[in-house]
Amino acid sequence: MKIFNTLSRTKEEFVPLEPGKVKMYVCGPTVYNFIHIGNARPMIVFDTVRRYFEYKGYEVNYVSNFTDVDDKIIKKAVEEGVEPEVISCRYIEECKKDMAGMNVKPATVHPQATQEIDGMLEMIQTLIDKGHAYAAADGTVYFRTGSFKEYGKLSHKNLDELQSGFREIKVTGEEGKEEPSDFVLWKPKKEGEPYWDSPWCQGRPGWHIECSVMAKKYLGDQIDIHAGGEDLVFPHHENEIAQSEAANDKPFATYWMHNAFLNIDSNGHVQKMSKSLGNFFTVREISERYDLQVLRFFMLGAHYRSPLNFSADLMEASKNGLDRILTAAERLEEAQKIISDSKGKDQAPADKEQEYLAAAKELVLKYEAAMDDDFNTADAIAAIFELVKLGNSTVSENSTEAYVNEIKAILERLCGVLGIKTKRDKGVLDEEIEAMIMQRQQARKEKNFARADEIRKTLSDMGILLEDTREGVKWKRV
Ligand code: AMP
Ligand code: ZN
Secondary structure, eight states, X not given: OEEEXXXXXXXXXXXXSSTTEEEEEEOOOBOSSOOBHHHHHHHHHHHHHHHHHHHTTOEEEEEEOBBOOOHHHHHHHHHHTSOHHHHHHHHHHHHHHHHHHTTOOOOSBOXXXXXXXXXXXXXXXXXXXXXXXXXXXXXXXXXXXGGOTTTTTTTTOOHHHHHHXXXXXOOTTOTTOSSTXXXXXXXXXXXXXXXXXXXXXXXXXXXXXXXXXXXXXXXXXXXXXXXXXXXXXXXXXHHHHHHHHHHHSSOXXXXXXXXXXXXXXXXXXXXXXXXXXXXXXXXXXXXXXXXXXXXXHHHHTSOTTSOEEEOHHHHHHHHHHXXXXXXXXXXXXXXXXXXXXXXXXXXXXXXXXXXXXXHHHHHHHHHHHHHXXXXXXXXXXXXXXXXXXXXXXXXXXXXXXXXXXXHHHHHHHHHXXXXXXXXXXXXXXXXXXXXXXXXXXXXXXXXXXXXXXXXXXXHHHTTEEEEEETTXXXXXXX
């Protein structure tokens, strides 16, 4: 299995630190608003990476943080007149809903920066003790970039060039820095901001130290893969490497993976989708027009290291492509039903079918070869389309059950690794819910409480909550 490693800028064979296990850290969003579909790209891409490792039999420990202390969160809290925590909790919940909609698995752990301050104080102290960090007169603690010989190895930047570049830009409030490329580990509080006590000043952590500490706590000093969008290579990931390796004296991550941007054409300029440019669609907005499976399918239609342009046309094309797969899966299910009532049942695949199965297995190999080659999901999807074609052209009511089952199982498995569900999410209509509630009322009238409870349970499993009130039964989706 080959992974493109930003550190070496080449595809390298994947060798885990511990056989059969993958330790993976993915930088998560800053939670001050709904996530946009640019933020969704790393979520979908690295969830697919995780799923593929699991398919290959690895046990994956997947950690992805929420940055819940940040200037933008504080600003939004001030605007709404609430505590920053209210903002971050709200958008963590909303983000989790979007992730579920995109079929992104919850991480093994989703740490939050504000819950990990003790670890940050500890790592900063270690860095000071080892001469890699220093406190300025105002209590700000900086990392001494010159003390880390390999600074620049990820972004392929040279520290001397960086220093002279930085010297051009004088930033007020940073007079306490020894060198312009030194970066903040801890900063003093400003009026009205959340803060924590520390040996240096009452304040809060810098952004980079959060990830170094959370990765260490939940995965250990050394991890297999660290990932995020390509804008994080410098300075965020470069700084994470400096902090972690200087504090732990061990190489931090073996592989660094970065997804390219999701771009959008705004007024004739193709630009990165971002909050600050105001050219974004939230995942929530897209979910009003499309099943989020379409968004996922759209994202995986391109290689993760290729820039991807978002457009209505491409979304429509993705919708149609996904539809072809789902229709094929439905036809296979139909065939299963017909055959299970007929003579095809219990028969071994016929000779011709053995040939088709061999062709299907070739396609599985093609799919795996694509995924083994730095997660080439675009080619993997092409193999799925070939399988769809094979299924469509070879399955009929005369097929054997064993053959149809096998083709269907392969289709489900290959789609599942990409996080694509082969069953259409029909959703439950209001009328269906009301009808079930009527049935429950009827059962209660007949004193068939077991049946009534059963219906309540079925509804609750569908995410429908019933409330018996004096005005009758009320219900809501939860
Ligand atoms: P942020 O909340 O800005 O820190 O971003 C969270 C994650 O989304 C990071 O991994 C970013 O690199 C990634 N990201 C943000 N915008 C885009 C974009 N337009 N395309 C791809 N990834 C993005
Ligand atoms: Zn990070």
